[in-house]
Amino acid sequence: MFGNKISRFKAQFGYVDNDLFSVRYEKVRGALIEVKKAWEYLKASGPPGLGDSFKTRFGELLNAIKNAKVLFESNSDSNSVRKEAYETLEDVKNKSRALAEEISLVAKKTPTKITHDDGTTADVFPPDIPGFIDMTPEEREKVVKQVGEKIVSGKKKVNEIISGQSLGDPAPAPDRKAVSDIMWFLKTTAESKTGEPYERGALTLPDPDNRLRKFFDRVGEVYTRDSSHLGDQQKKPGGQARGIDFYEGVDKGAIKDIDNFLPSGMCSVLLQQVETPTKESRLYVKMETESARWNPFHAILGKQSDAPESRPYHMVDIKNSMVHLVNLIKSLVGVSQGDDPTLRGFREKVPGSVTKAWKVVVASAKGEAKGKLKSAKSISQMCEAILAVYGLDIDDNDDFWKKFETAASHWQETVMKGLPTQTVQDIEELYDRFGGEIVLGTNDLTTPPVAPTAPNNFSFYRQGNDGLCAYYSLCHFQNEDIGKEDFLRKAAAFYKGVLKISDEDALKFVQDGNDPWVLIVFGLKKVTLTDKDLYILADVGLGHFTTVRKVNGSWWSYDSTKSAPVFIGDEDTLRGVAEGKLVYG
Numbered sequence: 001m002f003g004n005k006i007s008r009f010k011a012q013f014g015y016v017d018n019d020l021f022s023v024r025y026e027k028v029r030g031a032l033i034e035v036k037k038a039w040e041y042l043k044a045s046g047p048p049g050l051g052d053s054f055k056t057r058f059g060e061l062l063n064a065i066k067n068a069k070v071l072f073e074s075n076s077d078s079n080s081v082r083k084e085a086y087e088t089l090e091d092v093k094n095k096s097r098a099l100a101e102e103i104s105l106v107a108k109k110t111p112t113k114i115t116h117d118d119g120t121t122a123d124v125f126p127p128d129i130p131g132f133i134d135m136t137p138e139e140r141e142k143v144v145k146q147v148g149e150k151i152v153s154g155k156k157k158v159n160e161i162i163s164g165q166s167l168g169d170p171a172p173a174p175d176r177k178a179v180s181d182i183m184w185f186l187k188t189t190a191e192s193k194t195g196e197p198y199e200r201g202a203l204t205l206p207d208p209d210n211r212l213r214k215f216f217d218r219v220g221e222v223y224t225r226d227s228s229h230l231g232d233q234q235k236k237p238g239g240q241a242r243g244i245d246f247y248e249g250v251d252k253g254a255i256k257d258i259d260n261f262l263p264s265g266m267c268s269v270l271l272q273q274v275e276t277p278t279k280e281s282r283l284y285v286k287m288e289t290e291s292a293r294w295n296p297f298h299a300i301l302g303k304q305s306d307a308p309e310s311r312p313y314h315m316v317d318i319k320n321s322m323v324h325l326v327n328l329i330k331s332l333v334g335v336s337q338g339d340d341p342t343l344r345g346f347r348e349k350v351p352g353s354v355t356k357a358w359k360v361v362v363a364s365a366k367g368e369a370k371g372k373l374k375s376a377k378s379i380s381q382m383c384e385a386i387l388a389v390y391g392l393d394i395d396d397n398d399d400f401w402k403k404f405e406t407a408a409s410h411w412q413e414t415v416m417k418g419l420p421t422q423t424v425q426d427i428e429e430l431y432d433r434f435g436g437e438i439v440l441g442t443n444d445l446t447t448p449p450v451a452p453t454a455p456n457n458f459s460f461y462r463q464g465n466d467g468l469c470a471y472y473s474l475c476h477f478q479n480e481d482i483g484k485e486d487f488l489r490k491a492a493a494f495y496k497g498v499l500k501i502s503d504e505d506a507l508k509f510v511q512d513g514n515d516p517w518v519l520i521v522f523g524l525k526k527v528t529l530t531d532k533d534l535y536i537l538a539d540v541g542l543g544h545f546t547t548v549r550k551v552n553g554s555w556w557s558y559d560s561t562k563s564a565p566v567f568i569g570d571e572d573t574l575r576g577v578a579e580g581k582l583v584y585g
Contacts, residue, residue, distance in 0.1 A: 021072055021082065024089045028065055031096035035061070038103040041126070041133045045112055045140075054103050061099065064092045105342050107133055109196055112140070114148040122151045122188045125197035127343060128263040130253045146258050147184060154178075154185030158445055161215045162208060173218050177259040179244055179269065186285060187263040189445065190438045194346070194420045199264050201346030202229070203438040204274060205445060207283040210238055213273045219244055223310035225292045230274060230284060230348060230434065238273040240304040245269075245291045247316075262287055276432045277380045284348070284437075294321040346420050350379060350435040357407075357414040358382055364403040368392060378434040379415060454565040455551040463560035467511065469545045470518050472560035473536050476547035477524075494521045516540065516582055524584040529575060538582040548574060 039054050072085035111123035124147055126132040132140060157178055190203050207213055216222060227234065227241035234240055245268045249261035262269070266287035274284045293310075294317040350358075361382075362373045369389045376385040386408050394400055415430065420438045429439040454460075461475045471487045488510055494517070496506035510518065516526075516538045524536065533550035547558040548568065555568040557577070568574055 021086055021089070024086060024093070025065070025069065028089050028093040028096060031093055031100060032058075032061060032065065034100040035096055035103060037133060038100060038107045041107050042103060042110060044137060045107075045110055050106070050110070054099070054106075057099055061092055061096055064088060068092065101342075104133075108340075108342065111191075111197075112144050114144060114151065116148065116152050120155075122148065123192050124148075124188060125191055127197045127199060127340065128187065128191075130250055130255065130265045143255065143258075150181045150184040150258075150261075151188055154181035154183070155445075157182055158185060158212070161211050162206070162442075162445065164209075164211060173220050174215060176219060176221055176244060176246065179216065179219055180246060180249070180260050180262060183262055183269060183285075183287060186440070187287070189440060190346075190420075193440070193444060194344075194438060197343060198346055199340050199343045201344075201438060202284060202286040202348050203346070203440055204282045204284050204348075204432065204434070205440040206442050207273070207281050210273055210281055210283075212283045213238060213242075213271065216242060216244065216271050217308040221245065221311045222308050223293050224304070224307045225270075226295050227270060227272060227292070229270070229286065230272060233272060233274045233284070236273075236275060238306050240272075240307045242271040242308070243268055243291055243293065244271070245293070247291075267291060274434075277378075277384045278431055280432060282432065290321070291317070292321050293317040344420075346436055346438050348434040348437040350377070351418045353414050353418060354379065354411070354435075357411040361386070361404070361407040361411050364400070364407040365389065366400065369394065369400070369404070380431050380433050382411070383430045452552075452554065452567065454556065454567070455549075458549065458551070458558075458565075460558060460565055461560055462563065469560050473545035473547045473558070474519070474522055476549070476558035476560070477534065477536055482522075491518045491521055494518070516545075516584070519545075519584045527583055527585040529578060529583055532585050534585065535578075536584045537578050538584060539580075540582060541580075548577070 035054075035058055039058055042050050042054065068085045068088040071088070072082055108126050111125045114122045114124060116122070124144060129143055129147065132143070135143070186203065186205065190201070191197055205212070222242050222244050225241050225243040229241075246260050246262045247267050248257045249267070250256060250265040253265070255261055264287070266289060268288045268291040270284075270286040270288055270292075272284040274282050276282060293313065358373075358376070362370060365373050369392055372388045372392075373382075373385045376382040389404065418436060419429075420436065429441070432439050458479050459475070459481075461472045461481070463469055463472050466484075468484070468487070470491075471482070471484055474487065475481050488507060491510040492503065492506040495501065495509045496503060499506070499509070501509070509515075519536060519538070527535070529535065535548050537546045537548060539545075544561075546560075549556050549558060554570070555574045557566040557568050559566060568577055
């Protein structure tokens with residue numbers, strides 16, 4: 001050690017000896033090994049060509065380190081040459097570390113795709129499995145298979161719980177493996193939705209009749225605990241926080257118990273029943289690095305009457321809870337946001353940019369409107385407040401609306417930019433959203449039913465660029481081509497007689513209008529949905545006509561702008577499709 005200090009002292013004065021060069025050479029070599037590991041993982045797991053650009057840069061660094069060594073050894077008598085070789089190593093070291101970080105980030109965000117027996121897929125990202133990139137291909141294949149089995153098991157269990165199948169009487173108490181499997185399903189589902197891995201994050205999911213929460217309440221190792229998350233929700237019935245621990249899953253960065261193994265090597269699951277402003281019951285789920293079983297104040301105050309009996313204390317509960325408290329304090333002061341700073345975090349806290357934009361919305365209002373806006377704390381409450389303001393009777397000539405709508409529009413843009421996902425469902429999710437957490441819906445948790453094959457005994461006509469959807473809807477209604485020229489002639493004659501216009505104007509009216517009157521010309525009349533199996537729906541606002549037909553008990557839409565008939569479903573679904581449209585039959 002003393003010799004290394006002497007070498008570094010000499011280097012400050014421009015003298016590079018063999019020891020100093022050798023130490024630096026080994027460090028650079030170690031950095032290059034890290035680059036190689038990450039690159040080989042990309043080559044094996046990523047799409048073809050993903051690692052090609054990295055390969056070129058890696059080769060350049062290898063050549064640089066070789067040339068530096070040759071230069072040093074061939075000119076051992078020249079200190080200036082030795083110094084040049086040493087500085088080359090320094091440059092290679094810095095570039096190697098930067099390249100290793102760059103490749104590592106790409107590798108972290110390159111998932112291994114699992115295809116299940118039912119045809120569904122799941123993405124498993126490297127950060128979810130400790131040491132995944134460093135594993136051999138055989139080890140990776142084995143653990144991915146095991147994780148895939150856990151995901152399938154978790155999905156099946158969630159579907160059983162939501163549908164009520166796992167709440168029979170009497171029902172056996174679930175084990176922690178079932179909880180672990182569910183967590184793997186939820187985590188990979190959330191990451192498939194965000195398109196990237198995360199280490200620290202929260203999510204909510206629908207929980208009809210609190211079935212999921214009641215399921216977890218029956219796990220033998222569950223306990224009630226304090227929580228710093230969504231405190232106002234914890235005061236509601238069923239809202240007290242629950243915890244379930246999984247410390248044996250990982251030991252020193254290696255998987256030890258695959259049955260009781262949480263994603264990212266997490267050690268505890270936090271569960272809380274929550275309710276949205278629209279009164280939907282949801283479950284808040286967050287996996288954490290430490291448990292929070294012990295709290296002297298919690299022990300004195302006890303559990304809520306509707307909470308489960310807590311598991312007994314373990315010897316390590318105090319230590320784990322103290323570490324949990326320290327981590328909480330660090331996160332509150334912004335010192336710790338997770339072990340891996342390259343991964344995003346998804347938390348229920350409203351992002352600062354959204355809060356700042358909301359203050360502008362509040363400042364733009366006055367009177368009763370300002371009062372409604374000031375009370376909103378979560379994103380869902382902000383949405384409700386904006387809708388409430390639009391319902392107020394405020395003078396249209398007042399410049400309030402211009403200021404308010406500008407501020408509200410900017411607020412929505414800010415929210416959308418910061419959401420975990422960027423899909424059309426995000427607008428609907430705003431009403432279930434507290435802050436920046438991941439919001440899962442029923443469609444995310446269940447495999448959507450496969451629509452039946454379109455009936456093959458009815459003709460389908462695809463609309464060209466002529467805009468004559470009335471003509472195509474009549475063809476679908478009659479299940480034959482009624483002839484475009486005959487349609488134009490008959491419809492034009494009708495409009496010429498009714499509107500007293502020229503032949504040319506009548507034909508133009510037919511081609512441009514798509515007016516529902518034209519359906520009457522061909523023997524249809526305005527009706528309501530009754531017990532018939534065939535209708536034409538006229539959307540007057542869009543100027544578009546669609547035929548709907550009931551086949552084998554299910555309704556289908558024959559929309560000429562589509563490429564094939566589209567499955568609708570049952571009578572109730574049809575009524576939803578027909579709402580706001582004129583019905584002809």
